Every structure is written in structure tokens, then in C-alpha cells.
Amino acid sequence: MYNTNYHRASSVEDAVSKMGSSDDAKFVSGGQTLIPTMKQRLAAPSDLIDLRHVDSMKGITVDGNQITIGAGVTHAEVHSSKELGAACPSIAALAGHIGDPHVRNMGTIGGSIANNDPAADYPAAMIALNATIITNKREIAADGFFTGMFETALGEDEIITAVSFITPVKAAYSKFPNPASRYAMAGVFVAQTGEGVRVGVTGAGADGVHRHTEMEAALTANWTPEAIANCNVDANELLSDLHGDNNYRANLVKVMAKRAVEMAG
Amino acid sequence: MTSISMVVNGRSVGGEVEDRTLLVEFIRENLRLTGTHVGCDTSQCGACVVHVDGKAVKACTTLAAQANGCEVTTIEGIAGDELHPMQQAFKDNHGLQCGFCTPGMIMAATDMVNRLGKDLDEKTIRAELEGNICRCTGYHNIVKSIQDGASKM
Numbered sequence: 001m002y003n004t005n006y007h008r009a010s011s012v013e014d015a016v017s018k019m020g021s022s023d024d025a026k027f028v029s030g031g032q033t034l035i036p037t038m039k040q041r042l043a044a045p046s047d048l049i050d051l052r053h054v055d056s057m058k059g060i061t062v063d064g065n066q067i068t069i070g071a072g073v074t075h076a077e078v079h080s081s082k083e084l085g086a087a088c089p090s091i092a093a094l095a096g097h098i099g100d101p102h103v104r105n106m107g108t109i110g111g112s113i114a115n116n117d118p119a120a121d122y123p124a125a126m127i128a129l130n131a132t133i134i135t136n137k138r139e140i141a142a143d144g145f146f147t148g149m150f151e152t153a154l155g156e157d158e159i160i161t162a163v164s165f166i167t168p169v170k171a172a173y174s175k176f177p178n179p180a181s182r183y184a185m186a187g188v189f190v191a192q193t194g195e196g197v198r199v200g201v202t203g204a205g206a207d208g209v210h211r212h213t214e215m216e217a218a219l220t221a222n223w224t225p226e227a228i229a230n231c232n233v234d235a236n237e238l239l240s241d242l243h244g245d246n247n248y249r250a251n252l253v254k255v256m257a258k259r260a261v262e263m264a265g
Numbered sequence: 266m267t268s269i270s271m272v273v274n275g276r277s278v279g280g281e282v283e284d285r286t287l288l289v290e291f292i293r294e295n296l297r298l299t300g301t302h303v304g305c306d307t308s309q310c311g312a313c314v315v316h317v318d319g320k321a322v323k324a325c326t327t328l329a330a331q332a333n334g335c336e337v338t339t340i341e342g343i344a345g346d347e348l349h350p351m352q353q354a355f356k357d358n359h360g361l362q363c364g365f366c367t368p369g370m371i372m373a374a375t376d377m378v379n380r381l382g383k384d385l386d387e388k389t390i391r392a393e394l395e396g397n398i399c400r401c402t403g404y405h406n407i408v409k410s411i412q413d414g415a416s417k418m
Contacts, residue, residue: 101376
């Protein structure tokens with residue numbers, strides 16, 4: 001790792017001001033992606049601004065049917081939250097399959113979403129739940145937030161402070177994890193929301209996380225795994241890499257979607 | 266350079282470190298507590314697992330500066346006059362061969378008990394060992410050791 005300067009932010013304002021006075025800084029939360037990336041010298045930020053001690057970014061709130069998860073909430077906290085287990089078990093279950101127990105104790109939902117790894121789990125949930133990404137500057141609908149592989153709508157000094165969504169009627173996430181890394185080779189989050197059925201696909205898209213509108217229409221008409229059978233998953237829009245080619249992934253997307261619908265019940 | 270201080274195994278320690286210093290480097294090189302191992306150095310094998318404020322983390326993927334002000338427990342800090350029940354269980358059940366992964370396995374195991382209780386079934390233990398790799402045992406006796414150790418904690 002190249003050298004860097006570590007700063008601990010006490011508040012969102014403090015973090016923004018530290019970002020403003022740095023050369024080429026990055027925000028870090030759990031660091032479970034950023035630190036390995038820095039160790040490989042694929043990233044070399046001049047400064048790291050640690051957000052883990054910003055109290056306003058912590059905590060999970062379930063207020064009626066409105067769920068808000070602070071950006072600094074760890075995967076372990078999402079997984080073990082009793083409130084989420086009751087109000088939205090699908091996202092609690094999703095969090096329990098990210099990385100491993102030790103990674104889940106450090107990694108945060110905000111960090112995962114801001115990084116927008118094309119194989120990360122949370123972005124599929126955000127899209128399918130029609131979540132709102134709340135930053136220190138604005139609120140962004142998930143559909144407009146994820147703009148491509150490792151790309152988001154976030155500005156340089158913009159920090160995700162929380163995510164918010166309405167409790168889905170039914171929802172579930174199914175992923176086919178890479179046997180070594182446990183990142184999704186294909187992961188599908190299906191949700192029946194107040195605004196209709198939404199299907200978020202991660203791990204497979206050549207441009208990262210995306211919706212599958214044809215499946216959404218099929219499931220709106222008939223919420224059963226069989227309804228997906230005739231949907232077309234276009235392999236030309238999917239990733240090919242050493243773990244599996246695009247045709248393989250196209251099949252996986254369909255299988256994961258079917259499993260998710262079955263799990264959602 | 267950053268000045269850090271933390272409580273490691275009940276003892277207040279500190280030092281001046283480069284900001285890029287990993288927690289595992291601080292533990293091994295500054296504190297000379299070499300029970301915490303570096304296996305893969307890429308967040309996968311779990312030989313470096315320690316507890317920070319009571320939670321298991323991978324010390325090769327945590328900066329020492331991130332743990333500034335925290336309480337850290339390493340494998341050296343869990344035994345009293347006798348071995349910790351989890352250490353004893355690994356000994357009794359032949360839960361190690363070369364022993365390289367064992368400190369991380371034991372720290373992961375005690376974290377598992379802290380979170381999930383003493384009554385752990387085989388399936389749970391195997392799933393929870395996702396982040397710890399052993400290249401000798403085939404895991405069978407590690408699972409037995411954890412089940413035994415958990416029941417005695």
C-alpha cells in the first residue's frame with residue numbers, strides 16, 4: 001500500500017470539510033473493498049476520511065412501513081436486526097450472505113452502494129425495492145443512482161447518509177455465489193412493492209446492476225416461478241469472464257429469479 | 266505518521282505508526298504478538314482474525330488507525346491460567362494439524378459463540394467458517410472442536 005493520511009470524521013460536515021482540504025482523498029467506511037484495493041496499489045488516495053464514527057449515519061429505523069438504514073450500518077447489523085427481520089427479512093437475509101462474518105462486521109451498506117461493484121448484492125436490493133439513496137446534498141432514486149460499473153451519481157464530496165424504502169409486500173433475493181469469492185455471479189432480487197413488481201439483477205450485467213422489465217411484466221401478470229420461464233434474458237448485455245460466459249450467466253439470471261420468486265412465496 | 270493507542274488483551278499500548286499500517290502489522294511487529302497470522306493477506310483466509318470491540322475482524326484488512334481507541338483481543342489474550350475452553354477443545358479434538366490457521370479459527374469460533382450462543386449445530390458452524398481457510402484438516406475436526414468448545418464456554 002502506498003502511504004496515505006488517515007483522518008477520522010466526527011460528523012458529515014466534518015467529513016466534507018476534510019475532503020475539501022485534501023488533495024485526492026477518499027471516504028472510507030468499513031474499508032473491506034478499499035483497503036484490499038489499496039494493498040494491491042490499484043488505488044492510492046492521498047487521504048482517507050473514516051466515516052465509521054459519524055453517529056448520524058448509524059441506526060436502523062422502521063417507522064410504519066418506512067424503513068431507513070443508516071449508511072454506516074454494517075452488514076452484520078442489517079443481518080441480525082430484529083426490526084428488519086420482521087419488516088423486511090429479504091434484506092436481512094441478503095446481508096447475511098455478503099463476504100464472511102468478519103467482513104460483515106466491518107463492511108457497511110453505504111460503502112457497498114457507493115462502490116457499486118457490479119457483483120455486489122445491495123445494489124440489486126436497492127433497485128428492486130425502489131429505494132431512495134439519501135446523501136448530504138439530496139435524495140436520489142435508486143434507478144438514477146447506479147450509473148454503470150463502479151459508477152454512481154455521487155459527486156466528489158457527496159456522502160450517502162442513509163437509504164430508505166417502503167416495506168415490500170413480498171420480496172426475496174437469490175444469488176449464485178462464485179465458489180471462491182462468494183461475490184454474485186448472478187443475483188436477483190424480486191419485490192412486490194406498492195408501485196408494482198420490480199426485479200433487480202446484479203453480478204451479471206455488462207453495465208452493472210439493472211432491472212429486468214420483461215420479468216417484471218411477467219410477474220405482475222402471474223407471480224409464480226413458471227411465469228419467468230418464457231422471459232428472454234439477452235446474453236449480449238451480460239458479462240463474460242473467467243468465471244462464466246454471458247450465455248451461462250443468462251441462464252443463471254433466470255434460475256435465480258425463479259428461486260427468488262419461490263422464496264418470496 | 267499517526268499516534269495511536271488501544272487496549273490490547275487488557276493492556277494499554279500505543280505507538281507512532283505510518284497511516285498505512287495494517288492492524289495485523291501493528292500487532293505482530295510493534296507489539297510482537299505473533300499469534301495473529303498473515304496467511305493470504307487478501308481478506309480470504311482468516312488467519313489474522315482478532316476481536317475489535319468484541320467483534321471478529323480481519324486484521325489484514327483493517328488499518329491500525331481504524332482501531333485507534335478500541336479494545337482488541339488476540340489469541341494471546343483469551344487464556345487465563347488454563348487454556349480457554351475453545352483452545353482446549355481444539356487440543357482435545359485434534360482440531361489442528363500444522364496450526365497456522367488455528368488462532369484465526371479460535372477467534373472466529375469464540376465470536377460465533379458470542380453471537381449465536383453455545384448450542385451450535387454442524388451446519389451453522391460450517392456456514393460460519395466461510396471466512397476461515399484450513400489447508401490441512403478438511404475442517405472435520407475443526408467443526409467438532411468448535412461444537413465441543415462452544416458447549417464448554
